[in-house]
Amino acid sequence: MKSINKILIALSGILFIAALGMSVRTIFNLTMFPESQRTTGIEADYHFAVFLPDNSYNFFQEVIHGARQAGDELNVALSFHQISSDTPDFAMARYTGIDGAIVYPSISEEEARRELRALTEADIPVVLIEHALADRSPWPFVGTNSFDLGKKIGELAGSGDLADRGGTQPLQIAIVYSEKSPGILSEKELVEMGIRAALGKRLIEPLVGKITNLNPLDAENLTYQILRNEPAINTIIYTDTNDTLAATQVLIDMNLVGSVQIIGFGEDASILEHIEKGILAGTIAVHPFKIGYNAVKVLKDLAAEGHSAGFVDTGVRTITRSSLRSGSTAAGGGEAE
Numbered sequence: 001m002k003s004i005n006k007i008l009i010a011l012s013g014i015l016f017i018a019a020l021g022m023s024v025r026t027i028f029n030l031t032m033f034p035e036s037q038r039t040t041g042i043e044a045d046y047h048f049a050v051f052l053p054d055n056s057y058n059f060f061q062e063v064i065h066g067a068r069q070a071g072d073e074l075n076v077a078l079s080f081h082q083i084s085s086d087t088p089d090f091a092m093a094r095y096t097g098i099d100g101a102i103v104y105p106s107i108s109e110e111e112a113r114r115e116l117r118a119l120t121e122a123d124i125p126v127v128l129i130e131h132a133l134a135d136r137s138p139w140p141f142v143g144t145n146s147f148d149l150g151k152k153i154g155e156l157a158g159s160g161d162l163a164d165r166g167g168t169q170p171l172q173i174a175i176v177y178s179e180k181s182p183g184i185l186s187e188k189e190l191v192e193m194g195i196r197a198a199l200g201k202r203l204i205e206p207l208v209g210k211i212t213n214l215n216p217l218d219a220e221n222l223t224y225q226i227l228r229n230e231p232a233i234n235t236i237i238y239t240d241t242n243d244t245l246a247a248t249q250v251l252i253d254m255n256l257v258g259s260v261q262i263i264g265f266g267e268d269a270s271i272l273e274h275i276e277k278g279i280l281a282g283t284i285a286v287h288p289f290k291i292g293y294n295a296v297k298v299l300k301d302l303a304a305e306g307h308s309a310g311f312v313d314t315g316v317r318t319i320t321r322s323s324l325r326s327g328s329t330a331a332g333g334g335e336a337e
Contacts (some may be wrong), residue, residue, distance in 0.1 A: 044077035046099040048296065051083035051090050053106045057180060058241065058268070059288045060104075063129070066292030067102065074300050078307045083107060090115055092275055094122040101126050102297045105133060106182040125302040129295050130183035132311075140302060142295040142312045146187035150194020152316045156263055156282045157235050158199050159320075170204040174226055174233045176219065176247075178212045178240035181265070185211065185239070208233065212243055219243035223250040227260065234260060241266030244283070248274050267319060275321050282320040290314040 039188060050067055052060050071078045081089040085107050093101055093115075101119055103126060105112035113135060119126050120137070130143040157171060163320040170172075175192070177185040184191060192207050210226070212218040219238070222247065226233060238244040244264030248271075251257055257279050264271050264283040294312045301308035 044071075045075045046300060047077045047097075047301055048100045048102060048303075049077070049093055049098045050078055050080045050097070050102045050292075051093070052080065052104050054082040054084060054087075058266070059181070062288035063104075063292035063295075066289035066294075067296050068292075069289075070255050070293040070296035071185075074296060076077065076296055076300055078296070083247060085111060089199050094124060098124060100124060100303045102295045102299055103127070104129050104183070106186075109133060109186075110146040125299060127299045127302065127308075129291050131186050138310070140298050140308050140310050140312075142298055143183065143291050143314055144316060145313045146184070146190035146314070147194040147197075149184070149284065149286070149316050150191040150196075151198045152194075152318050153191070153237055153263060153284055154195040154198025155260065156284065156290050156320070157195070157237065158202055160289050169202075169234070171199060171202050171235050172205045172208075172233050173203065173235045173237060174210055174230070175237040176210045176212060176222065176239065176243060178219070178238075178243050179214050180212070180242060181240045191239075205232075212240070216242055216246065219246040220250055223247040224254075227251075227254055227256060233241055234261060235263065237263045239265050241268050241271065244268075244271055244280070248279055251279065273325060274317065275319060276324055278321065285317040285319055287314045287317075 027279060034183075047089055048071075050064070052063065067078055069077070072195045081093075083090045083106060090103070090107070101124060103112075103116065105116070105128060113133060116128075116133070116135075116139060117127055120139075127142060128139070132141040132143075133139070153175075157173060173195070175188075175195070177188055179185065188209065192209075193332050195207060208230070210222055219240070219242065222258060223236070226236060227250065236247065238247055244262075244266060245268065247262060248264070251260065251262060261264060261281045262279075264274075265283045265285075270281065271283050275282060291314050294314060298308045298312060
């Protein structure tokens with residue numbers, strides 16, 4: 001028994017040392033000078049930490065690109081960190097001396113609120129991007145208005161020139177959310193309210209909601225299932241670029257182009273090509289570069305002046321074959337870079 005107790009004590013000690021080491025490393029990573037400041041030698045006015053999900057999707061790369069441009073223009077040093085329930089970076093941020101945080105709250109809302117309130121109590125200003133959280137003291141938000149996003153989707157789905165049905169054909173819609181686009185997934189109720197507001201009585205059945213995971217093949221399998229097993233659905237809406245590309249290939253493989261209206265997400269070159277060819281009815285595009293850029297701008301105002309814009313809508317665009325050929329797109333609201 002004594003030997004077992006010694007082993008347990010030793011294991012507890014090892015786990016404690018490992019946790020301590022991870023915490024120290026996290027604090028070091030958050031407090032070290034960002035690369036831009038180390039290479040230029042110029043002391044920045046502020047150091048902001050940006051917390052994003054751990055993935056390499058183009059959306060987040062564009063957010064980072066926009067944030068970096070704003071940082072260069074406004075003399076703000078930026079460091080980028082993972083936000084996840086499995087990593088300590090976000091939980092340790094309050095102890096690091098950063099001047100502000102830009103947060104994409106992709107963790108559970110309960111955990112996000114707890115850590116955001118801790119940052120506020122530590123007098124560290126916070127700006128949220130792409131997913132607002134209701135709270136007694138709401139944090140400034142930069143990103144897409146989810147209700148407006150839904151309205152744009154509904155208008156695109158219901159436009160007669162897309163379905164070539166004179167704008168009167170009743171619609172039965174499946175909307176495919178994705179864990180790869182957690183902001184839209186978390187606000188799907190607002191998105192669906194916008195769709196219903198735009199379509200009214202043309203929506204003959206309740207919206208059918210689907211969800212894909214991070215597996216790139218999940219959207220392909222789901223699209224096959226919808227097309228084979230749910231023939232009443234005549235419009236499928238995707239909320240992720242990678243899912244859109246996978247679904248388009250399934251539509252081509254099954255020789256169903258023109259039979260089912262597909263609305264995509266994003267403005268990848270392949271998506272625009274499929275729109276030009278009439279394979280996709282259209283796509284919805286948001287502005288990740290503007291989200292990153294304006295988040296830094298709002299946070300600097302908040303850090304310097306103690307107040308800032310409470311909400312910056314970066315807008316939504318719809319892209320169709322006619323808009324591509326005319327060189328224009330229908331845009332939502334938003335602030336210029």
